[in-house]
Every structure is written in C-alpha cells, then in structure tokens.
Amino acid sequence: MRNAKIVCTLGPASDDRAAISDLAAAGMTVARINSSHGTREDRAALIERAQRVDAELDKPVAVMVDLQGPEIRTGETAEPVQLETGSAVTFRESTAVTEQEIGLSTDISRVSPGDRVLLDDGRIETVVDSVEGNAVHATVKSGGKLQSHKGVNVPGVDLDVDVVTAKDRADLELAVEAGADFVAASFVRDAADVLEVEAAIEDLGGEIPVVAKIERADAVDHLDEIIQTAQGIMVARGDLGVELPMEDVPLIQKRIIHKSQAAGVPVITATEMLDSMVEQARPTRAEASDVANAVLDGTDAVMLSAETAIGSHPTRVVETMDRIIREIEESVEYDEIIEQRVPEATGESRTDALARSARYLARDVNASAIVVASESGYTARRVTKFRPSVPVVATTPNDQVHRQLGLVWGVNAQHANVQVGTATTVIEDSVKAGLDSGIVDPGDTVVVLTGMMTELEGEDTTNTLKVHVAAETLAVGRSVVDGRATGPVVDLEHVDPETIEAGSIGVIHRDFNGEFSDGLEKLGGIVSARSGMTGYAAMVARELEIPMITGADIGDLEPGQQVTIDGERGVVYDGEVNKPAAGRKRGPL
Numbered sequence: 295m296r297n298a299k300i301v302c303t304l305g306p307a308s309d310d311r312a313a314i315s316d317l318a319a320a321g322m323t324v325a326r327i328n329s330s331h332g333t334r335e336d337r338a339a340l341i342e343r344a345q346r347v348d349a350e351l352d353k354p355v356a357v358m359v360d361l362q363g364p365e366i367r368t369g370e371t372a373e374p375v376q377l378e379t380g381s382a383v384t385f386r387e388s389t390a391v392t393e394q395e396i397g398l399s400t401d402i403s404r405v406s407p408g409d410r411v412l413l414d415d416g417r418i419e420t421v422v423d424s425v426e427g428n429a430v431h432a433t434v435k436s437g438g439k440l441q442s443h444k445g446v447n448v449p450g451v452d453l454d455v456d457v458v459t460a461k462d463r464a465d466l467e468l469a470v471e472a473g474a475d476f477v478a479a480s481f482v483r484d485a486a487d488v489l490e491v492e493a494a495i496e497d498l499g500g501e502i503p504v505v506a507k508i509e510r511a512d513a514v515d516h517l518d519e520i521i522q523t524a525q526g527i528m529v530a531r532g533d534l535g536v537e538l539p540m541e542d543v544p545l546i547q548k549r550i551i552h553k554s555q556a557a558g559v560p561v562i563t564a565t566e567m568l569d570s571m572v573e574q575a576r577p578t579r580a581e582a583s584d585v586a587n588a589v590l591d592g593t594d595a596v597m598l599s600a601e602t603a604i605g606s607h608p609t610r611v612v613e614t615m616d617r618i619i620r621e622i623e624e625s626v627e628y629d630e631i632i633e634q635r636v637p638e639a640t641g642e643s644r645t646d647a648l649a650r651s652a653r654y655l656a657r658d659v660n661a662s663a664i665v666v667a668s669e670s671g672y673t674a675r676r677v678t679k680f681r682p683s684v685p686v687v688a689t690t691p692n693d694q695v696h697r698q699l700g701l702v703w704g705v706n707a708q709h710a711n712v713q714v715g716t717a718t719t720v721i722e723d724s725v726k727a728g729l730d731s732g733i734v735d736p737g738d739t740v741v742v743l744t745g746m747m748t749e750l751e752g753e754d755t756t757n758t759l760k761v762h763v764a765a766e767t768l769a770v771g772r773s774v775v776d777g778r779a780t781g782p783v784v785d786l787e788h789v790d791p792e793t794i795e796a797g798s799i800g801v802i803h804r805d806f807n808g809e810f811s812d813g814l815e816k817l818g819g820i821v822s823a824r825s826g827m828t829g830y831a832a833m834v835a836r837e838l839e840i841p842m843i844t845g846a847d848i849g850d851l852e853p854g855q856q857v858t859i860d861g862e863r864g865v866v867y868d869g870e871v872n873k874p875a876a877g878r879k880r881g882p883l
Contacts, residue, residue, distance in 0.1 A: 305603025323700035363480025369397030470500030558679035673745030737871035771846025
C-alpha cells in the first residue's frame with residue numbers, strides 16, 4: 295500500500311462531484327478547501343460534494359478548510375502596474391494601486407527603515423526608507439509588473455495582527471457547521487496563535503483538529519512549541535521561501551518533518567510540488583525529485599494546490615504523484631532510511647512504548663500487518679510514528695476519525711462497529727476489518743494493538759498488544775511436537791490406509807480404543823483429543839518429526855476438510871493458515 299497520503303486543493307478544475315470522485319479514485323485522501331477564494335456558498339458546496347464522495351467510497355476522504363489568516367494583499371488595479379527598479383513607492387492601507395502608491399489590505403506602519411516589503415511571492419522587492427503616520431515610503435530594489443490582489447510579505451516584522459480575522463471566524467463557522475475534519479491555520483507565529491484558533495473553534499461549538507502552517511520566520515523559531523500544540527503541521531514553502539532565504543528552505547523542510555514525526559504529529563509538505571502540471575501533462579524532473587525527497591524525508595502527506603484547483607489535468611496530476619510515491623516507497627533506499635529513523639518512545643507514554651514494540655514485534659514475527667483498534671485515532675497515530683515496515687490497518691467506530699486517519703502516514707483506515715461484548719470482540723472485529731480491506735489474508739499472522747474503547751462498559755481495552763492469526767480457531771491443546779502443517783483431516787479410527795493422502799492431519803477422538811492402521815508415515819500432523827505426552831501417537835509424531843497437539847478436541851469435521859495445526863502454539867485452525875512471509879506486504883491504499 296502507499297504510505298504517504300495526497301492532499302488535493304479543490305477549485306474550478308475540480309469542483310463537481312465527478313471530478314472529486316476521480317481525484318479520490320486516483321489517490322486523494324484529503325480535500326483542501328482554500329478559504330482565500332470563492333464565496334461562502336461556493337466553499338459550502340465543495341465541502342458537501344467532498345463529503346458525498348466520502349460516503350460513496352470505501353476509503354476515506356477528509357475535508358480540510360484552509361483559513362486565509364492575516365494575509366496582506368495589494369489592492370485593485372485595472373491593468374498591471376510597472377514598478378521600475380530604483381523608483382519610489384508609498385504603501386498605505388487602501389484599495390487603489392498606482393505606480394506611486396500601493397494600497398494594502400492591512401496597515402504595515404510598524405516597519406522600520408531598512409525592512410523589506412516583498413510583493414507577489416518576492417518577485418518585487420522594496421526597502422523601507424521612512425514611515426510617516428500610516429504611510430510607508432520605500433525604494434524599489436527589484437522591479438516588475440504588479441497585478442491586483444498579490445501577496446505581501448514583511449519578513450522579520452511583527453505587524454501585531456490578529457491570527458484569527460473576522461473573515462476567518464466566518465470561515466470557521468462554516469467549517470463547524472459543515473463538519474470539516476481539519477482546519478489549517480495560516481501565518482501562525484507560536485503556540486499561542488494555534489491555541490487562539492482552537493479557542494475560536496470551541497467558541498463555535500466545534501472540535502476540529504488544527505493544522506498549523508509553518509510559513510513565517512517566527513514560526514520556525516517557535517517550531518517545537520507549535521508541534522506540541524497543533525494536531526498537524528504543514529510545511530508551507532511558498533511564503534516560507536519569501537520570508538527566509540530560499541536556500542534555507544530545504545533544510546527547514548527536513549527539520550520540520552523529522553521533528554513532527556518524532557512527536558507523532560502528521561506533517562504535510564506543500565507548495566508547487568508538481569506546479570508545471572498546471573498546464574503541462576508531465577512534471578519536470580526537478581518536481582519529481584521534489585516529491586521523492588519529501589517522501590524520503592518521511593512526510594505524512596504531500597499537497598497539490600493550483601495543480602488540482604485550476605490545472606488542465608487534475609486527475610492526471612494525482613495519478614502522477616501516486617506513481618512517484620509508490621516507486622520511492624518500494625525501493626531499498628526507502629526501507630533503509632525508514633529503518634534508520636525510528637524515534638525513541640516518549641518516556642512517560644505507555645502507548646508510545648507499546649506502539650514501538652508493535653513495530654518491532656511485527657518485524658520479528660514476519661506479520662503481514664499491524665491491526666490497531668482505536669476509537670479516537672490516537673493509538674493508530676502513535677503506531678505510525680515509528681514507521682513500521684508493514685501496513686497499519688486502523689479500525690474505528692467513529693466516522694470522523696475514519697476520515698481524519700486519511701492524513702496519517704501508512705494507515706489504511708477501516709470502519710468497524712464496536713459491539714457489546716469483550717476486549718476479545720474488539721480484536722476479532724478489527725481483524726475481520728483487516729481481512730475485508732484485502733491487506734490481511736485468511737491465515738495471516740498479524741500484530742494487534744487496541745486503544746481505549748469507551749463503548750465497552752466494564753471492559754479495559756487499553757494497551758492490549760498480542761500476536762494473532764487471522765483464522766478461526768477450532769481447538770487449543772498442548773504441544774507435543776513443534777511445527778506447522780496444513781492438510782485434510784482423516785479419522786485414524788476409521789480411515790482406510792490406502793486412501794490417506796500425503797500430508798493429511800490425523801485425528802484421534804477421545805473415545806478411540808482401537809489400534810492405529812498402516813499409512814501413518816503419510817501424515818503431516820496429528821491432533822488428539824486425549825491428553826498426554828507419552829502415548830503411542832506421541833511416539834509416532836516424534837519418530838516422524840511431524841507436529842502434534844494433545845488435549846485438543848476438534849469435534850466431527852467433514853472428511854477431507856482442511857485444517858492447520860500450529861505445534862508451537864498448540865492451536866488448530868480451520869483452513870489453511872499462511873506462514874508469516876518476510877518483508878512488507880503490498881496492498882490497496
């Protein structure tokens with residue numbers, strides 16, 4: 295399966311239900327709604343369509359509402375304005391734009407002489423000469439054509455603006471009403487800004503995880519506290535590359551990804567990943583390498599912006615990104631890097647310790663998957679923090695958690711209703727969900743980790759870790775001879791020696807008083823309902839070196855029915871149980 299997830303921005307090129315469904319089929323797991331564009335009604339319709347697509351598909355499609363934040367933009371101009379290098383300009387809060395005066399959406403008079411004011415993603419650079427009241431006078435150091443509503447950056451200057459604007463509050467109201475799965479907070483500076491966004495959501499009666507966008511220099515300075523506070527992180531390289539020297543951004547990206555993984559917080563790598571595909575049918579080699587490097591860094595997700603919002607080939611872009619990710623994740627180099635970067639468990643977290651143990655246990659027993667039963671998604675996120683080499687099947691009874699896990703590295707989220715019962719019921723239901731997903735095959739060995747299930751009153755399902763075989767258990771007894779064998783059952787009391795097939799499993803019932811027939815050398819294993827380690831059957835099993843279990847009554851089975859006996863565990867399973875296979879098992883996303 296694919297580990298890294300894909301976030302797609304919806305827009306004019308992908309705003310109808312069929313287009314959204316195509317993106318999901320191509321590999322999108324999170325649909326991003328950019329609040330900087332369109333009307334409230336437009337965005338509400340996009341959310342509703344994405345949610346309908348999610349309801350129609352087996353795999354989750356989450357919705358992320360990306361707030362505009364305290365973004366500064368230039369005013370309106372009928373035609374592009376040419377700003378000549380060396381010319382003088384004045385900035386003030388207004389809507390008009392001329393060659394001499396540039397209106398801005400926000401007052402920037404807190405700047406000082408020598409500060410830079412960058413326009414249009416840094417394509418036009420000015421330096422402040424003086425400040426008179428609300429007027430900022432500057433000289434154009436690098437000119438160019440300026441169009442309407444272009445972004446403005448003032449690196450290193452605290453403009454003392456609220457991180458949650460009036461527009462943001464209206465967009466948060468929509469996010470809460472529509473049941474969005476994530477909110478992305480723009481231009482946060484520190485943990486306090488993240489908490490302010492969370493408080494605004496709570497004031498509206500909502501409970502939505504906040505993804506903090508790292509796109510300012512002061513956010514990089516406060517990275518650790520932001521990671522500890524937010525429920526997700528986005529490496530927003532566009533504004534980050536304007537705020538900081540562009541040569542610093544690649545290492546900052548790696549640092550953000552590694553710190554987020556170590557904290558168990560999902561991280562998205564964003565901005566211009568396949569930008570040329572807005573118009574072209576193929577990406578550049580550099581863009582393919584950019585996606586590949588983010589995957590090698592360990593990012594939880596990669597994001598497409600204009601490529602899917604206004605691009606000519608939105609579905610093809612997702613298919614291309616999907617192919618790049620899969621190619622990298624199937625490489626030996628990827629396996630080596632993942633194995634080298636397993637973080638330590640957090641000292642005070644028992645769940646962390648068990649999640650890390652599950653990773654290595656799955657490797658050591660050659661399990662085909664780790665199955666996690668998690669009501670809130672917390673336990674599943676802790677497991678993927680340690681980047682296991684096998685798929686993680688996360689089962690949850692919560693629809694929103696099911697969607698939110700679509701942002702988390704390596705998780706195949708499955709919906710499983712928690713029935714009234716016991717902790718054993720939770721495990722059985724979760725393993726069944728793994729079988730239904732196609733990742734786990736009947737008879738596979740899996741590692742199961744359960745988190746707290748509040749719906750099971752009186753049952754403690756917290757911190758349960760076990761190795762489980764995805765098959766029906768017919769009987770449990772005592773091991774006489776180790777080993778594993780699968781074959782058709784034969785009743786040793788009534789069988790014709792001539793009809794015993796090679797590899798058959800001989801069954802001895804509790805009331806058997808006769809003598810063994812010939813043909814025992816054809817047996818692949820023996821199951822006896824009688825207890826005891828020293829009888830004639832035990833001697834035969836040891837002589838033939840075939841697995842045997844005693845004290846295991848499997849009842850009356852149809853002649854020829856396939857069973858598997860596990861001599862090491864003393865268990866008899868219905869049907870064929872696969873031997874654990876080394877290496878990662880690939881499966882559907």
